[in-house]
Amino acid sequence: MKPGQSLRQSEQVLREADQISDVAAPEDGHDLVGHGQVYARLMAQFEAGRLAGGILLYGPRGIGKATLAFNLVRNILASYGDEPIGRIGEQIANGAHPNVRVLRKGLRESGKGFASEIVAAPARKIIHEFHQTRGRAGKRFCIVDAVDDCNKSAANALLKILEEPPADSHFILVSHAPGLLLPTIRSRCQAHMLKILPEDQLQQIVGNPDIFSAKAPQNDIDAALKLAGGRPRRALEALKLAGNKQIAALMIWLASPETGTSETILEIAEGLAGVKNAGAMKFARQMLTDWIYNETRAAAYAKPLIKMRLASANQLWDKANTLFFQTDTYNLDASQTMVTMFDAITKHARQIHTIAIMD
Structure with a gap:
């Protein structure tokens, strides 16, 4: 499997509160489209040994911030280990990689639907793990998708580890509204702004069966691109509503x-x-x-x-x-x-x- 190649799964697993049917989740291993400058900058920092302990990826909702985060993590881990990137991608997608954790809104206790916010308990659990001996040599990552969903207690828990992150540990925070975050969280992260995508890149995304498995006629795609405003998620939502x-x-x-x-x-x-x-x-x-x-x-x-x-x-x-x-x-x-x-x-x-x- 080539770097960044998509993991084709026979059944879609619901991992996000706002996941769209027939659309791959950010961790499912598909190629990153767009945001090349930010990705290259972060990879260069990793190669130079200067990757920040706290990284804030911010920009409009649905433009690929989490997808960039998972691509970055997957390729960094593959760059120095002996496991193929496909195997690493499968482990990350299934939540089974010992050095990667994902913090999102979890399922409700009833098992029906997702919680309305990220609460403190799962955040503290991940932070505790990062202070323990790592399961595998090398870097450890936690992707918070999205940090905007953290309640006050969860945000304060994250703040503590961002102040002094353990060695070779990196927290990648996805944010749609960075101005609403705690100023102390923003100040402890290296911020990278992601922008909306041009239409040709949107076309690549909606036309990629590894990302959008349903087939759509071109007139529906054209209408979706007009509604998207440079945001892949909006284009995909529009296609589902064609x-x-x-x-x-x-x-x-x-x-x-x-x-x-x-x-x-x-x-x-x-x-x-x-x-x-x-x-x-x-x-x-x-x-x-x-x-x-x-x-x-x-x-x-x-x-x-x-x-x-x-x-x-x-x-x-x-x-x-x-x-x-x-x-x-x-x-x-x-x-x-x-x-x-x-x-x-x-x-x-x-x-x-x-x-x-x-x-």
Whole structure:
């Protein structure tokens, strides 16, 4: 097996709370696509004996941060041992490599579903192991995917070992929102920013059967790439939702929300709130926040600057995040939440459209 070659598994094992069916997990051994500069920098540090004890990989959700981490670990371990990389990859994927640990949200005690956060007990267990005699000579790694999921106790436990990591031990922290981490954790890690990927690299990922095992027609792939915004996970989620009527209708509506009707808004919202549409509802929320983010950037860089447009876009951003949080926390009516956001976006878009006509 060549370095980084994928491990083809007959059955998909659910290892992550947000794992997508038909999509390989980050540890499943597929090749890394993109992020070559960051990967090369870390490998060069390893070869020079300067790999940091704490490494923070940060960037938007779903761009391949964990995939980079597992590729890095797999290839480092293969570079000095006598085991083939395929065997090392299998051990890591099955949680059986003695020098690699993965810290994620675990299963609930009932065995149904995953916990909402990473708690202290598994973090302390891994830290205790790292202070013991290692199971195999060489470097040890712990991949925390994602450190954003750690509760306060788990984060404090990690902080202690990051302050004085044992020799040849490395903690790779994946973060989607590094600004929300404890400042003391950030200061004890070497940070590497990962960026969104260009469309040709997204095409490589969604067209790789080792990553996405389902076959998709090219028109579905093209639509998914448009929705992805440079994030492989979003492209794969879009492919899984190909043919969803509400997502297709929402794409059309977001292209010109100022011209939409209340009937269209209500139909989309009620359809997304259906029992079998939970995945589509989550994706639709992301579509709305993506639209607001892009509108905010456009408003900020527009010449001449229209302060009202930027202020309104910022208010939309705050409103969306607050409403979605409250809906999830207090189990509010998801359909009504979407209608409220649709109305707010429509109002904003019509105001901007009116200003553009007057100019």
